[in-house]
Amino acid sequence: MLTKAFQRNLSGVARSLSTYQYLKIETPSPKVYHVQLNRPEKRNAISTEMWDEIGQVFEELSDTSDCRSIILSGNGKMFTAGIDLSAFLKLIPQQSDSAHKSLDLLKKVKKLQAGFTAVEKCKKPVIAAIHGACIGGGVDLICGADIRLMSSECYLQVKEVDIGIVADVGTIQRLPKIVGNQSLVNEYCLTARKIPSDEAARVGIVSRVLVDKESLMEEAVALAAKIASKSPVAVQGTKDNLVFSRDHTTQQGLDRIALWNSAMLLGGDPAAAMMVKKKGDNVFTVIQLPSLYPTSEIISQLTSPERDGTVWLDIAPQSSCQNFKQIDVFEHCAVNNIPLYRAIPDNTHTIIINNLSFWVLYCGVSRVYRELLQLSRDYKVISTITRDTLDQEIEDTILLLPDTIVSLSQDSEDQLSGTYNEIVRQSSGRTEKKTQRYILTRSASSFNLDFSKVEEKPSPVTETSTCDVTFELGLSEREKSARAATELPYTVTNPPGSNSDTTGHIHYVPDDMDDWDDEDPDDDLDI
Numbered sequence: 324m325l326t327k328a329f330q331r332n333l334s335g336v337a338r339s340l341s342t343y344q345y346l347k348i349e350t351p352s353p354k355v356y357h358v359q360l361n362r363p364e365k366r367n368a369i370s371t372e373m374w375d376e377i378g379q380v381f382e383e384l385s386d387t388s389d390c391r392s393i394i395l396s397g398n399g400k401m402f403t404a405g406i407d408l409s410a411f412l413k414l415i416p417q418q419s420d421s422a423h424k425s426l427d428l429l430k431k432v433k434k435l436q437a438g439f440t441a442v443e444k445c446k447k448p449v450i451a452a453i454h455g456a457c458i459g460g461g462v463d464l465i466c467g468a469d470i471r472l473m474s475s476e477c478y479l480q481v482k483e484v485d486i487g488i489v490a491d492v493g494t495i496q497r498l499p500k501i502v503g504n505q506s507l508v509n510e511y512c513l514t515a516r517k518i519p520s521d522e523a524a525r526v527g528i529v530s531r532v533l534v535d536k537e538s539l540m541e542e543a544v545a546l547a548a549k550i551a552s553k554s555p556v557a558v559q560g561t562k563d564n565l566v567f568s569r570d571h572t573t574q575q576g577l578d579r580i581a582l583w584n585s586a587m588l589l590g591g592d593p594a595a596a597m598m599v600k601k602k603g604d605n606v607f608t609v610i611q612l613p614s615l616y617p618t619s620e621i622i623s624q625l626t627s628p629e630r631d632g633t634v635w636l637d638i639a640p641q642s643s644c645q646n647f648k649q650i651d652v653f654e655h656c657a658v659n660n661i662p663l664y665r666a667i668p669d670n671t672h673t674i675i676i677n678n679l680s681f682w683v684l685y686c687g688v689s690r691v692y693r694e695l696l697q698l699s700r701d702y703k704v705i706s707t708i709t710r711d712t713l714d715q716e717i718e719d720t721i722l723l724l725p726d727t728i729v730s731l732s733q734d735s736e737d738q739l740s741g742t743y744n745e746i747v748r749q750s751s752g753r754t755e756k757k758t759q760r761y762i763l764t765r766s767a768s769s770f771n772l773d774f775s776k777v778e779e780k781p782s783p784v785t786e787t788s789t790c791d792v793t794f795e796l797g798l799s800e801r802e803k804s805a806r807a808a809t810e811l812p813y814t815v816t817n818p819p820g821s822n823s824d825t826t827g828h829i830h831y832v833p834d835d836m837d838d839w840d841d842e843d844p845d846d847d848l849d850i
């Protein structure tokens with residue numbers, strides 16, 4: 324039986340996408356589209372027209388902004404009986420000349436291939452929900468889907484040899500990679516034996532088997548809705564890179580994802596993903612660091628693959644300084660294939676958050692606290708550290724997290740100059756070697772960070788500002804050396820939309836709490 328919620332979804336938000344004659348399109352859940360092969364009286368045999376429509380609908384949904392995931396199923400008794408046999412006969416060219424016949428057939432087969440490849444090329448994940456039977460061309464079709472679910476009574480059949488042809492629209496190319504057992508795939512393709520659902524699940528063709536069509540569709544909708552609740556940029560990037568990596572070497576896949584993430588992480592979509600996170604028992608711990616910048620060592624440790632979940636990073640309280648540091652972190656994560664999201668698009672604050680427990684690496688003031696307060700409405704704060712108790716608490720924190728912030732114990736001058744040198748060296752090196760994301764140079768008296776050289780960032784540079792940077796550290800024995808190391812002007816060419824403080828100073832003045840916040844004393848935290 325369909326659940327009431329599912330029935331409501333089906334009837335409530337369903338709407339037609341465009342006029343498709345042989346496909347039925349519904350939206351059973353927000354941002355989830357359901358494409359049904361719709362020739363039930365012919366067992367959804369795929370006619371030329373239906374084939375064209377399949378290609379069109381997946382191309383269309385690929386760019387439909389309110390579509391985030393797609394279910395593909397068959398209306399009626401079964402998923403599909405494969406190619407429409409009468410349409411198949413029409414494929415045979417009529418010309419007498421064999422060369423022309425070949426050319427004509429080549430063109431037609433390429434077109435058919437493109438129709439099914441549209442499923443794989445569609446940016447949105449496609450879940451094939453397969454019931455009854457899936458025969459011949461149907462198997463080619465579902466091999467292009469990202470996830471396959473099946474009902475228990477259903478069988479699959481690579482039936483082409485039975486009608487005297489070689490499966491040529493995807494099965495032979497994709498099924499071996501899905502199953503990972505060439506011998507078995509050969510057997511399926513060479514004998515056309517029916518593959519029952521339990522075997523299909525066992526050999527990995529489908530993720531799972533549901534008891535009947537109703538539960539199959541419920542599961543498909545739930546799965547599609549779950550995918551639709553995630554960041555669309557992250558989901559689409561994941562699909563794209565999964566497909567790419569399947570067909571390329573590990574290194575090629577890694578290189579591509581590095582580039583992908585270095586481009587995508589500059590967007591604001593992760594913030595949207597953040598907003599759809601459910602309230603729960605997630606916790607985060609605020610760690611306030613007295614250093615100006617987290618060192619590369621800290622960044623490496625916080626973003627290491629051994630730490631499960633996603634890492635978010637707060638860089639510093641003001642934007643030009645943030646940009647400087649964020650880029651470094653982005654690059655680090657891109658190069659090392661580490662997922663990193665920004666909590667807030669452009670210029671404000673980003674926060675290190677691990678998916679379930681939230682680590683906030685915090686080395687600044689003011690607006691960060693607003694974000695933390697916002698977050699704290701959704702997430703239980705179990706620990707915060709205020710400036711007033713920083714010196715003591717940072718020691719405790721170090722004790723709690725010895726492997727995370729060991730470098731805090733370094734001398735501040737070493738740390739600062741080391742950080743700068745490292746940034747300059749590593750960032751420039753990566754820039755030249757890898758992606759040329761930005762140019763960072765250091766002269767005797769200044770740092771120049773030129774965002775106009777960012778290649779992957781789509782928007783043009785509009786604004787240039789020069790900031791005098793004064794760093795003041797609260798720990799008195801460090802203050803002098805820190806100033807000596809950091810009283811350098813630097814030039815930042817900001818990206819558009821920047822609301823950076825183009826004329827002010829970057830303050831690190833922990834001696835007086837009010838001085839921390841250059842905007843609003845009410846921001847003094849009291850979380």
Ligand SMILES: CC/C=C\C=C\CC(=O)SCCNC(=O)CCNC(=O)[C@H](O)C(C)(C)COP(=O)(O)OP(=O)(O)OC[C@H]1O[C@@H](n2cnc3c(N)ncnc32)[C@H](O)[C@@H]1OP(=O)(O)O
Pocket residue numbers: 364365366368369400403404405406407408409414432435456458459460461482483486488490491492
């Ligand atoms: C370049 C080439 C690219 C791709 C090539 C793909 C190759 C393939 O797809 S190979 C597979 C071809 N398909 C078949 O061989 C299946 C044939 N059909 C059947 O075996 C059965 O119909 C069934 C799927 C097992 C379903 O049986 P049942 O439930 O008993 O229904 P039927 O009464 O047999 O059929 C009802 C109705 O549907 C029509 N129909 C079924 N399959 C097809 C088909 N593949 N093409 C066209 N029409 C089909 C059938 O003729 C009946 O129509 P009526 O008008 O009611 O007679």
